[in-house]
Amino acid sequence: MKTLIVEDDFTSRLLLQELLKGFGPTHVAANGLEAVKAFQMALADKAPYDLVCLDIMMPEMNGQEALKKIRALEEEQNIFSSQGTKIIMTTSLNDPQNVIEAFSGLCDAYLVKPVDKAKLLERLDDLGMQY
Template sequence: MRVLVVEDDFTSRKVLQKILSPFGEVDIAVNGLEAVEAFESALGDKRPYDLICMDIMMPEMDGQEALKKIRAVEKSQNIRPSDEVKVIMTTALDDPKNVVEAYYKGGATSYVPKPIDKHMLLHLLKNLSLIQ
């Protein structure tokens, strides 16, 4: 599994990297702009990501905007919805509006609150058939 962790907070980034690294290659981006660049680069290299874990609130470009751009790139490349990268949004925000915006309108696959619960995340990845 190829994973892109998009997180501006160092501690959250390290926690996600530690949880996910036993299951495959984990790349890091610190904002939405880097996330879109990494996503496009991976597609160009014919090594697309299987999973993106992305914070909603970030500098440069937030997670919602990055997700919209990633979905637009997939559409421009004629990637079928069933083959789109799985995107799990993470946020410390206890704001249903942001979650609804990212999850339902933005094309996120799922959502996980912070602090990240390792067992919850792994259970979600199993449900998405990304891990055994």
């Protein structure tokens, strides 16, 4: 399972890397702009990410914007969100507006920080991920 962790907070980034390292390669991006570039490069190399863990509050480009751009990149390749990369929002924001916006942007799951390993694995199972 190839994973892109998009997180500007160093501690949160390390936690997610630690939780996911046993399941395959993990790459990191510190903001949404880096994430979109990394995602685009992986698509171009025909080696897309299986999972993206995406924070919302980040500099350069927030997670909501990055989510929309990532889904647009997939759509350009005729990849629909149901067959594309699984995207889990991993954020401290738990307000209805952000949750609704994320699902409207076609995220697959939403986890509130601090991310708990059991909950993360449960979401991966719900999404049918092979880890």
